[in-house]
Amino acid sequence: xxxxxxxxxxxxxxxxxxxxxxxxxxxxxxxxxxxxxxxxxxxxxxxxxxxxxxxxxxxxxxxxxxxxxxxxxxxxxxxxxxxxxxxxxxxxxxxxxxxxxxxxxxxxxxxxxxxxxxxxxxxxxxxxxxxxxxxxxxxxxxxxxxxxxxxxxxxxxxxxxxxxxxxxxxxxxxxxxxxxxxxxxxxxxxxxxxxxxxxxxxxxxxxxxxxxxxxxxxxxxxxxxxxxxxxxxxxxxxxxxxxxxxxxxxxxxxxxxxxxxxxxxxxxxxxxxxxxxxxxxxxxxxxxxxxxxxxxxxxxxxxxxxxxxxxxxxxxxxxxxxxxxxxxxxxxxxxxxxxxxxxxxxx
Amino acid sequence: xxxxxxxxxxxxxxxxxxxxxxxxxxxxxxxxxxxxxxxxxxxxxxxxxxxxxxxxxxxxxxxxxxxxxxxxxxxxxxxxxxxxxxxxxxxxxxxxxxxxxxxxxxxxxxxxxxxxxxxxxxxxxxxxxxxxxxxxxxxxxxxxxxxxxxxxxxxxxxxxxxxxxxxxxxxxxxxxxxxxxxxxxxxxxxxxxxxxxxxxxxxxxxxxxxxxxxxxxxxxxxxxxxxxxxxxxxxxxxxxxxxxxxxxxxxxxxxxxxxxxxxxxxxxxxxxxxxxxxxxxxxxxxxxxxxxxxxxxxxxxxxxxxxxxxxxxxxxxxxxxxxxxxxxxxxxxxxxxxxxxxxxxxx
DNA sequence: GATAACAATGTAAGCGCTTACATTTCAATT
DNA sequence: AATTGAAATGTAAGCGCTTACATTGTTATC
Numbered sequence: 001x002x003x004x005x006x007x008x009x010x011x012x013x014x015x016x017x018x019x020x021x022x023x024x025x026x027x028x029x030x031x032x033x034x035x036x037x038x039x040x041x042x043x044x045x046x047x048x049x050x051x052x053x054x055x056x057x058x059x060x061x062x063x064x065x066x067x068x069x070x071x072x073x074x075x076x077x078x079x080x081x082x083x084x085x086x087x088x089x090x091x092x093x094x095x096x097x098x099x100x101x102x103x104x105x106x107x108x109x110x111x112x113x114x115x116x117x118x119x120x121x122x123x124x125x126x127x128x129x130x131x132x133x134x135x136x137x138x139x140x141x142x143x144x145x146x147x148x149x150x151x152x153x154x155x156x157x158x159x160x161x162x163x164x165x166x167x168x169x170x171x172x173x174x175x176x177x178x179x180x181x182x183x184x185x186x187x188x189x190x191x192x193x194x195x196x197x198x199x200x201x202x203x204x205x206x207x208x209x210x211x212x213x214x215x216x217x218x219x220x221x222x223x224x225x226x227x228x229x230x231x232x233x234x235x236x237x238x239x240x241x242x243x244x245x246x247x248x249x250x251x252x253x254x255x256x257x258x259x260x261x262x263x264x265x266x267x268x269x270x271x272x273x274x275x276x277x278x279x280x281x282x283x284x285x286x287x288x289x290x291x292x293x294x295x296x297x298x299x300x301x302x303x304x305x306x307x308x309x310x311x312x313x314x315x316x317x318x319x320x321x322x323x324x325x326x327x328x329x330x331x332x333x334x335x336x337x338x339x340x341x342x343x344x345x346x347x
Numbered sequence: 348x349x350x351x352x353x354x355x356x357x358x359x360x361x362x363x364x365x366x367x368x369x370x371x372x373x374x375x376x377x378x379x380x381x382x383x384x385x386x387x388x389x390x391x392x393x394x395x396x397x398x399x400x401x402x403x404x405x406x407x408x409x410x411x412x413x414x415x416x417x418x419x420x421x422x423x424x425x426x427x428x429x430x431x432x433x434x435x436x437x438x439x440x441x442x443x444x445x446x447x448x449x450x451x452x453x454x455x456x457x458x459x460x461x462x463x464x465x466x467x468x469x470x471x472x473x474x475x476x477x478x479x480x481x482x483x484x485x486x487x488x489x490x491x492x493x494x495x496x497x498x499x500x501x502x503x504x505x506x507x508x509x510x511x512x513x514x515x516x517x518x519x520x521x522x523x524x525x526x527x528x529x530x531x532x533x534x535x536x537x538x539x540x541x542x543x544x545x546x547x548x549x550x551x552x553x554x555x556x557x558x559x560x561x562x563x564x565x566x567x568x569x570x571x572x573x574x575x576x577x578x579x580x581x582x583x584x585x586x587x588x589x590x591x592x593x594x595x596x597x598x599x600x601x602x603x604x605x606x607x608x609x610x611x612x613x614x615x616x617x618x619x620x621x622x623x624x625x626x627x628x629x630x631x632x633x634x635x636x637x638x639x640x641x642x643x644x645x646x647x648x649x650x651x652x653x654x655x656x657x658x659x660x661x662x663x664x665x666x667x668x669x670x671x672x673x674x675x676x677x678x679x680x681x682x683x684x685x686x687x688x689x690x691x692x693x694x
Numbered sequence: 695g696a697t698a699a700c701a702a703t704g705t706a707a708g709c710g711c712t713t714a715c716a717t718t719t720c721a722a723t724t
Numbered sequence: 725a726a727t728t729g730a731a732a733t734g735t736a737a738g739c740g741c742t743t744a745c746a747t748t749g750t751t752a753t754c
Contacts, residue, residue, distance in 0.1 A: 012495060012496075014739095014740055014741085015740060015741060015742095016740080016741095024703075024704085025703065025704045025705075026704090026740090026741080026742090027703070027704060027705080027706095027742080027743075028702085028703060028704075030741070030742060030743085031702095031703090031742095031743095034742080038701090038702080038703095039702070039703080040701085040702060040703085043702080043703085055491065055494055057467060057470065057471045058471060058740085058741075059412070059471075059473070059739085059740050059741070060408075060471050060472040060473050061407075061408045061409075061411040061412040061417065061473055061739085061740080061741090062408075062412050062709090062739070062740035062741040062742090063740080063741055063742080064408040064709095064741090065406070065408040065409050065412055065709050065710065065711085065739090065740080065741070065742095066708080066709055066740080066741045066742040066743085067709085067741085067742065067743095068709070070408065079437070080427075080433045080434065080436065080437035080440075081433070081434055081437055083430055083433070086427045086428070086430070086433040087427065087428055089427065090426070090427035090428055090454065093427075093454070102451070102468070102472065103452075104449070104451060105450075105452055107437065107440070120404060121449070123404065124404045124405060124406070124407050125407040125449065126406070126407050126408055144402060147359075147402055148359060149359075233635065233639075262635075262639050265639075266639070288580065288609075288636060289635060289636060289639060292580075292609050292612075292613070292636060292639060292640050293639050293640070293641070294640070294641035361709095361710055361711085362710060362711060362712095363710080363711095371733075371734085372733065372734045372735075373710090373711080373712090373734090373735095374712080374713075374733070374734060374735080374736095375732085375733060375734075377711070377712060377713085378712095378713095378732095378733090381712080385731090385732080385733095386732070386733080387731080387732060387733085390732080390733085405710085405711075406709085406710050406711070408709085408710080408711090409709070409710035409711040409712090409739090410710080410711055410712075411711090411739095412709090412710080412711070412712095412739045412740065412741085413710080413711045413712040413713085413738080413739055414711085414712065414713095414739085415739070
């Protein structure tokens, strides 16, 4: 039986309650929690005991209002539904946790308006830093961010003619390498299934990479058949069906990501087309999905975990006030697997 | 050129700035933002103009300190790396967005200590409600939550002998149905690859379901070979190798989830075993991965999106003060695909 | 033993917002 | 024109915390 006054039943204890119980001022309690070595060990012990007894935990809103920092980082990704983002953000969060920051994630479903709104929301919620995917967005959004003086890091893209710092990879070069390879295998009739390009600089860069590769070997890049659609297995299948229902049929279909490619593969099977004998298919991202199909998908490996990790470190430094203006370009890598082969000898 | 005073350059505008610029009191501005119909249209227009001109957006910390609500919901899931959670939480978030709440996600990596810490963090950050996966956790954690009076909803599990409200499915029954099917196909030598059971009530329930099925047909449930491991493709493969290196080899391997099952399938291929001719393999969850393997994976379909959606609605109602004590049990469904067949005729 | 220097603690003023209550304005009614 | 009630707005007291500054206690130095 304690000699202390009984614990209040319902209400959430505040700093003042702890202070009273420990017989000190609120300032001392605060110091105990934030810079313990500023307070005498004896009092500290007493205060900590009170904290425990009351089950006190500081009110985050009050704290951040007072210090004008939230230790929160906001990230806006297109979707959680694609493993590449889910896992990238997981790595980002793990690294962030190490620094003691919390992550607030929002997903925009590839919609610029939604993304803009979420930027506002996250900043209003006091995000001290922002992670965004891709460079492209309404200048007004950037204005707003700059006005608030919130450091922003762009990821998933790297582009030398962008001034904002970014941790990403060169979508153009990565996809060009894939297209080079496809051409090298002898394909001359190529079609593309891409995400909608209008609002998506990564998708656009990838298609441009393919066109550049075509141009390099003297092919007509302007009449490349590009089908645009949503990123989903189903849509990938529909896109593939559309492409293969026209003549002449391409001998290779380059897909904007693995999800589309897997959809294409399934549709190929449905249509009775053998991969890669009748048609080659390539992906982009190298998520698990790509490794378990039969045959396994030839794709571009994106170091998503490394990207997430580095982005976290970089952004954290930016938030610390470091003028980290330089960007980092990570290496992607061709993963040659079973879905890419030469075009059929007999046409 | 405006007749108004020039905009301040660096500082973030506050309510007071808006009030001054619009020539009203802070109270009026606040009302404009929160209950617009309480203020005269003329002044409202003036205030909104000031808001726009200054690019004002309210300070979340200050607001929640004043109203003692954050409109934030915390969710702690085991991992983002498994699509089943990533997608469930995506659905949860989408539904939440409709109500105007924000989601704060943390992942515990299946570690109870980490989870407990995250509960504290989320509550300290003012989460008005909490979504947790599975019932099992240290009673102290529940004590802490109750003390703070934060509504909690459990998901991914449904269990009539738990008192906490939950939106989930019956792991025991779902896995028993799968085991029933496997037995019905004639298998008598069965092995299991499961997640670690100690801290994971869902995994445990699933294994119990298998044992119950065995018992139903008069088999020895106690000597069932259960290999426990982490949830990953690689570990699934290792577990499978371990199982198949012992004699007598089972004719069917039931896996605790799809990720393990896919790992098992890959290892089977490596070992030169044909699925399902030499060995049947089953999964649980029915994520995309299960549909793209060859043959496609026989698994238990979990309505993860529906679960996320309903959980959001339920939790939102609980936060509104509704005494929503009843739970919901969603239906799972066997998805019979290519990896399950009868045991080989010739042994 | 007086003094200085430092360590430990307390006092109180914000941080930006909401809201109960007080005050003013205005239209409707007599 | 006086009265009244409702509508619109203003005033100011918090919400729970941090921290600059003031105060007190303690030890070392001469």
